[in-house]
Amino acid sequence: MQGSGIRRAFLAKYLLHQRRTFSQLAEKLSSVPGNDAPIPKIPPFDYSPPPYTGPSAAEIMQKRKEYLSPSMFCFYDKPINVVDGKMQYLFDENGRRYLDAFGGIATVCCGHCHPDVVKAIVDQTNRLQHSTILYLNPAIADFAEALASKLPGDLKVVFFTNSGTEANELAMMMARQYTGCQDIVSLRNAYHGNAAGTMGATAQSNWKFNIVQSGVHHALNPDPYRGVFGSDGKMYAKDVQDLINFGTSGHVAGFMSEAIQGVGGIIELAPGYLPAVYSTIKKAGGLCIADEVQAGFARTGSHFWGFESHGVVPDIVTMAKGIGNGIPLGAVVTTPEIAQVLTRRSYFNTFGGNPVCTAAGHAVLRVIERENLQENAHVVGSYLKERLTDLKDKHEIIGDVRGRGLMLGIELVTDRQLKTPAKIETLHVMDQMKEMGVLIGKGGFYGNVFRITPPLCFTKEDADFLVDAMDYTMAKM
Structure with a gap:
C-alpha cells in the first residue's frame, strides 16, 4: 500500500x-x-465548425462529477470538450481541430458525420424512429441481407443487438445451448465485454470485478512480442488441447477470440494459431466464435474481417463498433442450423434491429464499398506502419510496432531487453501529442501501448502528421 x-x-x-x-x-x-526541428503542422482541411455556445469543459466536468458514475474517466490531464466532428477530425469548444487517430475506439469507420450516414439516419428518423421487430420493416431485412453477403460460407442468419458486449453474451449462450456444454475457452489478455458472461471470457484483471465467473478457461496468449513461444502459433495452440484434456470433460461449448486484440494492446495472434485451435475445438465438439467488434468492417485493410487473414471460417461472428459508425448497434451472425437454438425459448431484444440503427448500418456498408475504404485502410495503414517502424529505429523507447491496416499498436518500454512497460512516458507522449493536435488511444494490460484506430478515410498526410508529432515529442523527452 x-x-x-x-x-x-x-x-x-x-x-x-x-x-x-x-x-x-x-x-x-x-x-x-x-x-x-519544426513543429509539425496539421494538414489543411476545408471545414470550420459553427460557433459553440454551450457549457465549458470545466462546467461539464463538474456535472460529470456530481451526476455521472465515478467509474467514468477521461483521457488527458486536461480533458477535451469535443463538440464537433467531420471525417477524420474533431473540434473542441474553441474551434481547435484535432486529428482523430482513435476513432471513438475503432468505432468511426466512415468518418465523423459522414453525410451519407447522417442522411440515412435523418431520413429514417423522420419516417419512423422505432416500432418493434414484431412488425415488419424494410430497414432491418435489407441490412441483414447486405451484411450476410459480406460473410463466407453459411454465415447468413443475423441477430441484431445494441453493443459488442451484448453480441458476445448472445454468442456464448448460443454455443452453450447448441453443444450442451458449458466450458468456453478464451485467451489471456482478451477483452470481450463487461457483462456477467463476457467478463468471464475477458482475461485482464483490470476489467474484472469480484463476481462469480465460471465455465471459462483462459489459454496462453499467442503474443509474438511478449509470449513464451514468440511467433510459433502451433506451440501456443497445444495449450488449448491441454486445457480441454485436464480442465474439462473433454467436450467444450466453444472458443472465442479476436483476430487482433484491441483493448489488450493491438496484439496480433501468432501465425498458424487459429487454424490449429479451430481444429482442436471442432474435435472437442465446440463452436468457434470470432469477435470482430474492433477488427471487423475493413479496418485491417487486407480483409473485410480480421479472421479472414488467418484462413479460417468461424461458426459464429460477433460485431459492433464500426458496424454503425457510432450508432449503438451490434450483431451476431451464424449458420441457419446454429440459429435454431434460439427457437427453444423466446429470444427478444427491444432495440435490436431498430430501424434507425439498421438504416445507419446499411449506409455504412455502402460507404465502405463505394469509397474503397478497405483499400484505403490497407494502403494508408501499410504506409503508416512503415513510418512507425522507422521511428522505432530512431527511438529506443519504442519496443514494438504491430497490427495491420488502420488497427496499429506502438508499445513503449524503458528497456527493450527486459520489455519494461513505459507507463509514465506513455502518458507524457500522449498528452503532448494532444497539445499538437493529435488524439490517439491507449491500452494494453500495462497501459503502455498506443492504439491507432482512426476513421478509414485517414490519409497519408494525416499519417505523416501523426508520426511527425510522435517523433517530435519523443525527441524532446
Whole structure:
C-alpha cells in the first residue's frame, strides 16, 4: 500500500510538472536558438465548425462529477470538450481541430458525420424512429441481407443487438445451448465485454470485478512480442488441447477470440494459431466464435474481417463498433442450423434491429464499398506502419510496432531487453501529442501501448502528421 501511494504521488507530481511546462511548449520551442526541428503542422482541411455556445469543459466536468458514475474517466490531464466532428477530425469548444487517430475506439469507420450516414439516419428518423421487430420493416431485412453477403460460407442468419458486449453474451449462450456444454475457452489478455458472461471470457484483471465467473478457461496468449513461444502459433495452440484434456470433460461449448486484440494492446495472434485451435475445438465438439467488434468492417485493410487473414471460417461472428459508425448497434451472425437454438425459448431484444440503427448500418456498408475504404485502410495503414517502424529505429523507447491496416499498436518500454512497460512516458507522449493536435488511444494490460484506430478515410498526410508529432515529442523527452 505504501509503495502504491508513493507511485501515485510521483505520478501526480510528474503530471503537474508537465501541465505547468507544456502549456507554452510551442511558443518556447519556436524561439529557442538552435532548435532546428519544426513543429509539425496539421494538414489543411476545408471545414470550420459553427460557433459553440454551450457549457465549458470545466462546467461539464463538474456535472460529470456530481451526476455521472465515478467509474467514468477521461483521457488527458486536461480533458477535451469535443463538440464537433467531420471525417477524420474533431473540434473542441474553441474551434481547435484535432486529428482523430482513435476513432471513438475503432468505432468511426466512415468518418465523423459522414453525410451519407447522417442522411440515412435523418431520413429514417423522420419516417419512423422505432416500432418493434414484431412488425415488419424494410430497414432491418435489407441490412441483414447486405451484411450476410459480406460473410463466407453459411454465415447468413443475423441477430441484431445494441453493443459488442451484448453480441458476445448472445454468442456464448448460443454455443452453450447448441453443444450442451458449458466450458468456453478464451485467451489471456482478451477483452470481450463487461457483462456477467463476457467478463468471464475477458482475461485482464483490470476489467474484472469480484463476481462469480465460471465455465471459462483462459489459454496462453499467442503474443509474438511478449509470449513464451514468440511467433510459433502451433506451440501456443497445444495449450488449448491441454486445457480441454485436464480442465474439462473433454467436450467444450466453444472458443472465442479476436483476430487482433484491441483493448489488450493491438496484439496480433501468432501465425498458424487459429487454424490449429479451430481444429482442436471442432474435435472437442465446440463452436468457434470470432469477435470482430474492433477488427471487423475493413479496418485491417487486407480483409473485410480480421479472421479472414488467418484462413479460417468461424461458426459464429460477433460485431459492433464500426458496424454503425457510432450508432449503438451490434450483431451476431451464424449458420441457419446454429440459429435454431434460439427457437427453444423466446429470444427478444427491444432495440435490436431498430430501424434507425439498421438504416445507419446499411449506409455504412455502402460507404465502405463505394469509397474503397478497405483499400484505403490497407494502403494508408501499410504506409503508416512503415513510418512507425522507422521511428522505432530512431527511438529506443519504442519496443514494438504491430497490427495491420488502420488497427496499429506502438508499445513503449524503458528497456527493450527486459520489455519494461513505459507507463509514465506513455502518458507524457500522449498528452503532448494532444497539445499538437493529435488524439490517439491507449491500452494494453500495462497501459503502455498506443492504439491507432482512426476513421478509414485517414490519409497519408494525416499519417505523416501523426508520426511527425510522435517523433517530435519523443525527441524532446
